[in-house]
Amino acid sequence: MTNTTSSARRPRRDALENRAGIIAAATAAIAHDPRASLDVIARNAGLSRRALYGHFEDRDALIREILAAGAPRFNEIALDIHDADAPVALARLTARLWRKAAMVQVAAAIALDDAHVQETADFLAPIRRTVLDIVRRGQDAGTLRADIPAPTVARLIEETARTVVGHLDADSPDSAPLAVKAVLSIAGLSWRESVALLTRHPDILDIPATEKAA
Template sequence: MNSVEDSAGRPRTRANANRGRILDAAMTCFAADPDASMDDVARAAGVVRRTVYAHFPNREALVDGLSDEASAALADVLDHPEPDDPAVALAVGALRTWPVGDRFRMLLSFARKEVGDHRIAELIAPVRTRTVDVVERGRDSGLFPAYLPTAVLVGMMEGLTMSVLEQANFGLVRDDGESMALGVLVLAGVPVDRSPDVLDDARRWVVSAHGRDDRRGDPRGTEINAVKGANAQR
């Protein structure tokens, strides 16, 4: 059976290929114009308007579908082992989640207005939970200074992430998550002069983990391919 892949790298069967095509078109349309209509999305997807409404009865349902896609993609990239070193784990998390954030960054332009802060909070909750755990491990081991409450610090990291993604919208950030990773490390308390070395360790760990997944036949790792390809060009 012919199939394509969704944004998280999972196979799409013929039965849901139209839905995936519509979501891909919606991301493109909303990135160019947050006020794009359902007709605009249908034209971009190469389907008739009736097909769009069969999957998404209104604009709100379509935006919810995009949010669900982003949530599933985040869940996939977080479902991997992580390094024992909390600093390297923070950087690995940034490198792994960047491709998802980069792909869905257009949601930041209008999602709060469309779906509300509560839905956005639900979307990033798994990342927040993981980051809190890593920061607390780093503090317990003495690696990270406890200069702010963990919840406040993690909130600042989320704000930094949103800001870097917004700068990517303007074409001012063109890397594969390195800027975000370095910023998160410095916020955590890693010395500025040591952060690039930690980032290098994180890159190597991600590529090595991808190799282990390949040997196990694990189909995940779309986000790791991007990092591996970027490293090969350096």
């Protein structure tokens, strides 16, 4: 009976392992080549194209699966930002998200492209709510720009983040400070104010207090 039960379960377990292998292979292939085809992904996963189609109907379905798997890690960050000062909260959120995005920069850039922008927005709704809340608090306190409605500022911050993820070199030691300062500039801070903020709060970038953020 035990053997029968094990045999009955094996196909399901193998199917899950194949699916996980496809996702891992897809992430690696996309990191190497943003336009990696399903043929390349299937080959990297050790499967035929037909076998891959047994799990995902097309490339978009596979990308959605990668998004769904990665979104919780990003959303957890948004829920862990508690700074009362809005510019500091925005800087810390950006830095923490950048550290996550930098590990899968190319995949993240694809996930944020126009073809998947609405799906990404849905998956990352907690982050979007956090950004909007920070912007509103900053506008009320007079620490973030108030010449533009809060939802528009939040959307501009999103668009800036998309550009940063797609174009900055994640391996560069300057990438995190640049990402933070780009977002803060859209939120209304001058470059001098951004540098001063990062100097006052070196923990945001995990740099020594004596090191300049410029």
